[in-house]
Amino acid sequence: MATRRIQRTEESRRLLVTAAAELFAEKGYRQTSFIDIAERAGISRGSIPWHFGNKLGLLEAVLDERVHGMLAGIAASEGERPGDPLDQVMGFIRLPVTRLFITLLAEAVEVDSPIREHYARLHAALRQAVLARIPAQALSPGTTPEAFTVLMIGAIIGVHVQWRVAPEAVDLDAVRDAMRALLPADLGRA
């Protein structure tokens, strides 16, 4: 009985995160209400504060979940499993829900935005994940590992933007190969 209640609690949480991710991507963060999210998830509105505290807590859960999948994929490619981090990234770009990151960005760069801090931590985590795998000696003289990391994370963000605006103009497979050629062998391996 207790186990079933826990399962139902986790299921509710998952449904709410999925509904919120969809609605934030469709309408933006500020324009989305608890009522919208509860209706989409088919779950009572009162359970949202119970699960997430407030709307920012829900946004954090959405971002964590979406980014976790990508970072976990990159981390997995470091271990025994033969994975390709760049294929993971391109797969992430292709997910419909990844559009959310562009939609929310507009709000994140507003003055006094409540979600700017979340983006700052997200970008910092992505940079850290790449930076940890860049051997300084593999870079050109005058290139710092930090600056190179900003460039590579920037390239991923900006390739996503261009592809989302005009998918027919951006060949993601060719871009992946071009990016691999720029990366130290360990990070860019096929």
Added chain:
Amino acid sequence: MATRRIQRTEESRRLLVTAAAELFAEKGYRQTSFIDIAERAGISRGSIPWHFGNKLGLLEAVLDERVHGMLAGIAASEGERPGDPLDQVMGFIRLPVTRLFITLLAEAVEVDSPIREHYARLHAALRQAVLARIPAQALSPGTTPEAFTVLMIGAIIGVHVQWRVAPEAVDLDAVRDAMRALLPADLGRA
């Protein structure tokens, strides 16, 4: 008298484009009305359709004006004047009004967005400006000039995004130097 009228017409147009750029960056495209723009510019609302046709025409004028400065700077660096295209780009990123490109992006990636097409043309023009200066033989085997161009324009977009979210975490001068090291000598020259 006629000259003075032309001057006043050009002055009105300029004031309206500036006001619209500021308001689009602050409130987004859809949330900004002709009334807002006319008030900010100190010019009668009725003159906006006369100058720009409709709101999309005004947006086009704003984007054209903002991008024109950057492209003109890059073009100037090709000729006799010793300019640095990457310094031009970093200077463009630092302009307060450049935030507009992130704000509008959220609307550009919405389904049936009226401004998606404008972004598609803008990105295509930026890619074309870079592509024209990339000698295919300078690239790694397996890297197409088109894919390399998408990566470099992407890097600029994504560096802007990261810097706008957390300026203290992104050293634009170091990023410029790292980018220069990735570019064929002609494009990245100091």
